[in-house]
Amino acid sequence: MGSLSFKLIKKDGKARRGEITTKHGTIQTPVFMPVGTAATVKAMKPEAVANLGAEIILGNTYHLFLRPGSKIVKQAGGLHKFMNWSRPILTDSGGFQVFSLGDLRKITEEGVQFASFIDGSRHMLGPESSIEVQQDLGSDIMMAFDECAPYPADREYVKPSMERTTRWLARCKDAWTNREEQALFGIMQGGMYQDLREKSARDIVDMDLPGYAIGGLSVGEPKELMCSVLDYCVDYLPENKPRYLMGVGTPDYLFEGVARGVDMFDCVLPTRIARHGVAMTSHGNLNIKNAKFERDFEPLDPECNCYVCRNYSRAYLRHLFKSGEMLSSMLLSEHNLHFLVSTMANIRRSIEEDRFEQYKEDFYRKYGYLEK
């Protein structure tokens, strides 16, 4: 498993300060990973993503499998070269997307048959094909092909689904041939059932993979439930491997995850709300469409030192949004990613200095979480 190494540098309570090293570079953890679904972080040049401090981004296997097709990306020299991003990339397995298709997909032990969102054509993704696609893409971290059970789901659904995910992980591991270049992470499932989570964790940890993800959380369950499930999930995972909480991106979920020992996070939220005119700031979210910003010449966040806040006013950003200008999405996406990436840098510093809980409380108070 020469493709990835993890060094645990420091702990502050359960919060961990670590470092992941891959063939394309080193990642300081805890880390927030911007999502670049279709081989682009939406509305941003890769240099802007790197300049705001992102050390790793995500690519989506499902989307790239359907368009442009993984063989084209492979022929281009891999996803890094195709999209002009030289730092690490993590690819998901496509499982989450194909399972989300509802009536448009059919699950068998072999994998999932589904219809393309582009032209309705029939396709199949399973453990072997997902790994094949991810090896074509050449990501630094590949994710196992799994089923993320919906919420709510009863035990009768979750148990066989979790067991199949474990069987699929064994097949993913067998299909994983490029072991010196690419790492494979297993995914724990088990819904909101502690014994199923424990069973899932035990079985996947037995496979001795470079890292582990916690799947099936932040899928609609109340925050308190998410936190209590996460509490025991993390304890089932080994200390010497990175832990990834999939699809989590609101600031409070990042803090709650870090507090419980999670190292990696990703979410489309910051770039998606940016395209709808919402900025994340240290004092909470700001809706740039609001008429009160018409003559507001302050930056989005007066405490932020990002490119956007150094150069543009709320009045200008509101004007761009109202005018339907792409620059609105470009600038708000950059600001929001900077906000989460730099918040994560602050979190890392706070762990190094044994004051994570204090920083979390200060952040929550300012952001407005404590008032809710």
Added chain:
Amino acid sequence: MGSLSFKLIKKDGKARRGEITTKHGTIQTPVFMPVGTAATVKAMKPEAVANLGAEIILGNTYHLFLRPGSKIVKQAGGLHKFMNWSRPILTDSGGFQVFSLGDLRKITEEGVQFASFIDGSRHMLGPESSIEVQQDLGSDIMMAFDECAPYPADREYVKPSMERTTRWLARCKDAWTNREEQALFGIMQGGMYQDLREKSARDIVDMDLPGYAIGGLSVGEPKELMCSVLDYCVDYLPENKPRYLMGVGTPDYLFEGVARGVDMFDCVLPTRIARHGVAMTSHGNLNIKNAKFERDFEPLDPECNCYVCRNYSRAYLRHLFKSGEMLSSMLLSEHNLHFLVSTMANIRRSIEEDRFEQYKEDFYRKYGYLEK
């Protein structure tokens, strides 16, 4: 007229190599000016526009008057600060847009009444209000409020229209109070009628303004007619003032304009076709949607050294366009503007080295104009 100076450096035939100095910097001519209609060059950060070599951009008075409103821009510290662009800006007068509204506008001697494209509200623009708006915006070069007569238009329409444009110019000059900071250019009209063009030129040149534009060309007339009208128009203008051919942007029109002694050009074409997936290259236009580029890993233009051609393949750009990703518009806009701006730099060098005609012929052959 301390707001602008023009230095004629060199001539090669009628082609001129010059330099315009404004309060926000110096512009090497002949120059192509990217258009930033609504206080943004669409899909580009201002740094990217500057980095590709653009020394001046355009703003549109009509659009900024309606949204966000010139008083807001003024309160922001002017258009340069509002949009984060520190180099020179030229603003048009809004005349072209309000006259284009057809039944939605009413022309009187005072000015033009029109309906807003945003909410249908009634507004008025005339010589005084156009200059007031442009002084609020704080552009380096303001354009006179004129009527650009349509093509075709008979003499009975064009003559009184041209005479009114001249009367309006006198009123623009009277309204122009910020003379140490902002320059005012007059606009020659007269349709395709030589005597009217001569009369227009004589009257506007009498007003001794910092520069002159040729309006009412490239409005649908055949290229040969445009060229023959341009032939005599330029001769009516003084040698010691910059000459601006408004709204012209295909490469051949730039060359034909320079060949006849024009110094300044602008057009939305490069950024507009970019958003439709068309790239300008040294071998002619390239439609990135074409299926033949699916596995084409060459840059858009192998002879181009722009950021886009150094870092991305046709296959990637096609993928972005097909996926509806904003990065497609961002990258193609940057490439196309680089193409015209760097072609203009090549034109300047060719004039300096007395080989403009040869460069023009070489460019035309390669671009494919000579085959048509």
